[in-house]
Amino acid sequence: VTATSLDAGALRALMGTFRDALTMHREVLNLLNVYPVPDGDTGSNMAMTADSVVAELDSLDDGTAAEMAQVTVAISHGSLMGARGNSGVILSQVLRGLSGVFADAGAVDGRVLADGLAAASTAAYAAVMRPVEGTILTVVRESAVAAVAAADSGGDLLVVAESARAVGGESLARTPDLLPVLADAGVVDAGGSGFLLLLDAVLTAVDGRPLPDPPELVTPVGAARPDDHGTDRPEGTRYEVMFFLDAPDGAVEGFKEAWAALGDSIVVVGGDGVWNCHVHTDDIGGAVEAGISVGRPHRIRVTDLFEEVEEQAWVRDQISANAEDVGDPVPCAVVAVANGAGIRDIFHSLGVRRVVAGGQSMNPSTADLLAAVEAVPADEVVILPNNGNIIAAATQVDAQTSKTVRVVPTRGITEGFASLLEYDPRGTAEDNLAGMAAAADGVVAGEVTVAVRDSGSDVGDIVEGDHLGLSGGRVRVVAGSAFDATTGLLADLVDDSHEIVTVIAGADAVEATTAAIVSWLEAEHPGIEVEVHEGGQPLYPYFLGVE
Structure with missing residues (x-):
């Protein structure tokens, strides 16, 4: 039996079929993934x-599961909140466009499907700041044009769906003609292929035809297998940054303009104060700060596109959040931001009640910090952001809670350690702020890391792979090794007035190098005390503190 229209129940089933199709074709689509920016x-x-x-549809109760308005809201909201990656965000807008038209109509016939696809195309293009043809955008648009033409000619639901699918298939086949990177790799666009599975699911719902089987897995020329990222780094920006942004609709255009100066592959979708945001950039902190400037970013996810290793757990999860013992109630507690098991342990030993994962490249949101503040057994709380990019988010917490919250503007881990020497759990947050901030100001902080791209600095050109010594928000040393960068930075920071140097070794620090740094310090400054701690932090082999 061929359906002439789809009701709410049929639309729910269609979305399940679409999910099943994507699951079946997942690996094939992954193999096609050669988007212009990795x-x-x-x-x-x-x-x-x-x-x-x-999952959102499954959460509907029996009383609303058969109502088109509720089903379409669930589709729109579920896709927005669950969108992953550039393709997932664009797919969410396709579904959002369809849902808006379907909700108004109450049932989906040929005319409604055509109008829905047209709205889906408009929404998808509007979501992308710099639309690229030869992608899912092209396939959706040309499918929609065919659907509208069929509906205008009086076609029923089956005719409209078949027209959209046929022209969509032709459009997909032409994507390599529009996008040279696809032609070079010998593949068609992966996102467009995934969209066609939605049209296949529509046809299954209309006349019961089976879903197409995934083709045999064959690695295309120029494409890498999903688990083989090779050794050659792709061109382009390094990081994919995604987060949800709670912000007024009127602020979004300015936010998108700020992102345009930081990167590409910009997608900002949503509405009614909630936005799903995606950008490729080399400036993770700047991307997040742009969100903080207009609203509240949360559920931040960062992917290293060169390594394709997701590091978003640093922000999304609090370290040992489920097992962390916040201790007995106190008048004033401390929440600190840090990453690395060793650093966490040191903070706890100094009296910190909750450590939120984050730091140099992963910035927790105000919501993450608020959750930690609410979790500690104290009416007054001091936050140690330990990074300049986190201070702004931390300062917003006080307005979101009935607790009194103050922020010591620590910009590094060693400043955070020093501030805790003046922490009094029996005092007020305001009193602790003054003493802890003064202690933090007495520390000169430094960091050593590895350059991820070529650049310039006040001390010379930087080549990807160089070791950098940083302090005071700028590059002080460019060197060929961690030892040279660290000792060069210490030579710049340490003088005869200093008494203590703290060295916090990261996950990538080599024990022999750490020992050599200590020996160098003892030889150059025989009267100085050197403390070494195993921090375990990623990306930064050494954090330094000079007091």
């Missing part, structure tokens, strides 16, 4: 987005 796996991202939709 991204996460398209098949996985689209499948997880559809999973979120189905």
